[in-house]
Amino acid sequence: MGSAGQRGRPRSGEADVRLLDAALALLLDRGYDRFSVDEVAAKAGVAKTTLYRRWPTKDHLIVAVVARLQDSVPVEYSGDVRSDLTRYLGEIAAGLDRMRRAGRPATSGETSAGLVAEVAAAAARHADVGAAVQAMFHRRNALVLALLGQARERGELHADVEPEVVFDQLAGALYYRLLITGRPLDAAYIDRLVGSALRGASA
Amino acid sequence: MGSAGQRGRPRSGEADVRLLDAALALLLDRGYDRFSVDEVAAKAGVAKTTLYRRWPTKDHLIVAVVARLQDSVPVEYSGDVRSDLTRYLGEIAAGLDRMRRAGRPATSGETSAGLVAEVAAAAARHADVGAAVQAMFHRRNALVLALLGQARERGELHADVEPEVVFDQLAGALYYRLLITGRPLDAAYIDRLVGSALRGASA
Amino acid sequence: MGSAGQRGRPRSGEADVRLLDAALALLLDRGYDRFSVDEVAAKAGVAKTTLYRRWPTKDHLIVAVVARLQDSVPVEYSGDVRSDLTRYLGEIAAGLDRMRRAGRPATSGETSAGLVAEVAAAAARHADVGAAVQAMFHRRNALVLALLGQARERGELHADVEPEVVFDQLAGALYYRLLITGRPLDAAYIDRLVGSALRGASA
Amino acid sequence: MGSAGQRGRPRSGEADVRLLDAALALLLDRGYDRFSVDEVAAKAGVAKTTLYRRWPTKDHLIVAVVARLQDSVPVEYSGDVRSDLTRYLGEIAAGLDRMRRAGRPATSGETSAGLVAEVAAAAARHADVGAAVQAMFHRRNALVLALLGQARERGELHADVEPEVVFDQLAGALYYRLLITGRPLDAAYIDRLVGSALRGASA
DNA sequence: TTTTAAGCGAGACGGTACGTCCGGTCTTTTA
DNA sequence: TAAAAGACCGGACGTACCGTCTCGCTTAAAA
Structure with a gap:
């Protein structure tokens, strides 16, 4: 009752975490340029498609990372x-x-x-x-x-x-x-x- | 007198102008991304080498353009x-x-x-x-x-x-x-x- | 004797037909490349799993389709x-x-x-x-x-x-x-x- | 006389050779699928752009290779x-x-x-x-x-x-x-x- | 009637390659 | 020398598609 009912395989919460972590690490020691999406995926041990399903663009990903950086005030x-x-x-x-x-x-x-x-x-x-x-x-x-x-x-x-x-x-x-x-x-x-x-x- | 003596072909002053003009135009109707150095050179009717002899980087070129935009106050x-x-x-x-x-x-x-x-x-x-x-x-x-x-x-x-x-x-x-x-x-x-x-x- | 006895839900005969039909249609107006398994499944209104349970590969599927094309001589x-x-x-x-x-x-x-x-x-x-x-x-x-x-x-x-x-x-x-x-x-x-x-x- | 006059840097003949050699080697021990353009370029020590300037497609490249294989009869x-x-x-x-x-x-x-x-x-x-x-x-x-x-x-x-x-x-x-x-x-x-x-x- | 085995729909996932784009450098010929 | 032309290197991007996996649900035979 009420619940929409699960359709299809649910998104892996772990992937989110691993990706954001990897992205953060990479961002911090590389900076925006020299930050590469492929590398994030590789480092997170996650397929690039999985990343792009969440953030359609390098920019989107980075903003998500930064938001996490800033959101603890x-x-x-x-x-x-x-x-x-x-x-x-x-x-x-x-x-x-x-x-x-x-x-x-x-x-x-x-x-x-x-x-x-x-x-x-x-x-x-x-x-x-x-x-x-x-x-x-x-x-x-x-x-x-x-x-x-x-x-x-x-x-x-x-x-x-x-x-x-x-x-x-x-x-x-x-x-x-x-x-x-x-x-x-x-x-x-x-x-x-x-x-x-x-x-x-x-x- | 004292001048080092001009050797070889002198730089074309016209090239500077044409490049900056082309760059400005392109910058205004494209924005920073989608602004491409190749395109600037092509539009200016100037070789890419000529451009890079003046500004070693896309960033340098753009800042030069922006400076021209701002300097009349x-x-x-x-x-x-x-x-x-x-x-x-x-x-x-x-x-x-x-x-x-x-x-x-x-x-x-x-x-x-x-x-x-x-x-x-x-x-x-x-x-x-x-x-x-x-x-x-x-x-x-x-x-x-x-x-x-x-x-x-x-x-x-x-x-x-x-x-x-x-x-x-x-x-x-x-x-x-x-x-x-x-x-x-x-x-x-x-x-x-x-x-x-x-x-x-x-x- | 020998017969394994039917266990579980039987395969849907309708799925076979719909898949082969969809595949044929797609194959004819797309050709081999640009023929995509996902699209076949979607067009047939059938899950990809269902398709792959029948033909383990795009190649297998296509050959099945072609066989149907040729077998009426x-x-x-x-x-x-x-x-x-x-x-x-x-x-x-x-x-x-x-x-x-x-x-x-x-x-x-x-x-x-x-x-x-x-x-x-x-x-x-x-x-x-x-x-x-x-x-x-x-x-x-x-x-x-x-x-x-x-x-x-x-x-x-x-x-x-x-x-x-x-x-x-x-x-x-x-x-x-x-x-x-x-x-x-x-x-x-x-x-x-x-x-x-x-x-x-x-x- | 009559010659159009060479403009710009000429294509590197060496690149052609190295690419075709690499492609042939790869083709022979991999077959068509599992043959990757990136790998050819890497193996030839040549940039991918240089390859794509010559053959706009994996197919084109492979046909060129095969032609060389066959042309000595x-x-x-x-x-x-x-x-x-x-x-x-x-x-x-x-x-x-x-x-x-x-x-x-x-x-x-x-x-x-x-x-x-x-x-x-x-x-x-x-x-x-x-x-x-x-x-x-x-x-x-x-x-x-x-x-x-x-x-x-x-x-x-x-x-x-x-x-x-x-x-x-x-x-x-x-x-x-x-x-x-x-x-x-x-x-x-x-x-x-x-x-x-x-x-x-x-x- | 309850269990169990399998099929099904939906869609995320891993993996791989593709072809493109673009920044910057290098090599020619010509002025 | 500089300029014009254009090839070159390098690296990343975002896309496409295959075949697998993971859910929740359904269908039928077996216990």
Whole structure:
């Protein structure tokens, strides 16, 4: 009753795991280019067809991998906007940092935004990948938008503060640094950033 | 005098122009992927060797093209920070918009950041391309940083405002929207953005 | 006694028919390549497993189909060797013609021997298919060999005529034309052929 | 003078040789199926593109290889039709024998016509391959047709003998045996065959 | 009536090869 | 020298198709 009834052989859950694991490993020590689908399949011990049944494109696969990388951001509220924002931006920066290292020799101090940029590019190439990427970021950001909204309602922020805009300014600055300027995303910068954003916002 | 003495056939200045033109045209109606070096050479009526003598890589070529797209931003100061910023961000948004359309059917209202992202990715792939990209943006931004600095000195902005951070917040928000969120960069948004940035900054 | 006794669900006779029909239809309008087992099953509305339970290989299936195509050659003796041979070779030629058209647009006057050759190739790939093919041809040819033998005994042919060799020459010429030369197998040719074969053979 | 003038880098003659050699070797010890284009290229130490520039298809390549296998049939006339025919058919049979062994373990006494059939099938799949195959056989057979024609003119054969038909009967018998019947092509059979063909033909 | 053996539908899976694409380099002839 | 032309190397991509496997379900004979 209710259940649709199983048709055909079910997809192998193990294949998913092995593929994503292999892909992640490969992505991290190769980077986007030099990442090859054939190699993922081989490393996972899975047929290429099985991979392509799940992700129709290298881009799709990589985005799935990245999503898994990013999807573990437990946030807790302390009630203090400044420290909450600082902590959250720190998490984002750390996440970007994990991606930043993909494909670069660990020793190289290079600030490479390659993977992030590639993901954005992939998002632009395929509409569905774009949707997935936006959803991924939306999930990540929803908490912070809520946090800003609550702070405003509590009177901790001016009434005319627009959470969305403020958030764009904060996150945007990080991405801009990473992708364009190439300057570091350290704690000091994050402090300055939060400070600047809250200067006019706090009541 | 002093000149090394020209040996052999001189480089054809015309080739440069034809190549860049062809590349631009192709880039605009194909986007980064589906843009092929062979095709550029063919369209320019120039040998591939000639192209590679000038730009050692597809990435290099494309960045050169993009630089030409972006490098015409004459800015004039009106003396009023708010309007100056608004105007300048408008210019940036317009430039991004030109790139945004690359390779997308004109009709599609899609907000595609493909080219921008690809350029960032290219910057991450080759150190020299990265330097060129940063220089390009640095040239664009220097004026605004100067503007903010002067406004601070004139007392129009608080003494503890950090121009660099404020600029990151402004430009970053635009790029974040474009690359990640995919939401529009219209005049209304720019107004809200400048408003938010100046709320706490103006004296 | 001896009989195993029927266990389990019996095979569906309908499936056989539907599969062979679908396969034949597909074979005729696609040819050997571009004939896909999946498509046969789909078209027959039958599971692939069901198909493979009957024919372990695409080759086996196709040979089964071809056998059905060829197995309807009722021959009657008139008593006159020349006319009997002519008639029989005409039947063979017609049968080959049916196969000849497989996968070719009806309009194309092309003399394509594709299917015949593919069957021969399949026969070479699998011993059992080879046996089946030989048996099929043996059935077809037995009658003619008998005919030649009787004519010899009746004195209509020289005593030293070897039916087997003569038959090879007749049938062989047809196949050689079809497979190698690509020239037409019309009635005129068959007459010349029989004439040539009987020149020295008839007493 | 008249020459078109060489443009661009000329094709590497060495590549041709290495590819054909590699392909032949592979074909002989694998047979048509299990013959892989990638492997040929690898074995020849040549890029796959280079191969595909010459032969657009596995079929084309294989036919080229087979043509080389068959194209060395120097025939000399002795003036005696019977012995000339016997010798020539012997050559054909030997050539077929070389192909017959392709892909079969040397030990196996199997009479496999695989490669011949595959070539015929390939000829049916692509019009241009078909033309090449016919040309190949035409070259081989022209000599014998001429021989038969001369013998007729010399009065060695009846005036109403049609060389073309006789030849079809002879060659056809060989191919029919090989492809369909699977019986051996030994010297004894060839003698019987020539005898049968000449019975009525010789004046 | 319950068990057991097998067939069936659906579709995922492993494996292999194909032919294509494209980036970048090399080898010619000609200017 | 540079330029034009085009072959070359290398490597990945995504597709196609074969034949096997794994489910859940159905059919009939056997216990």
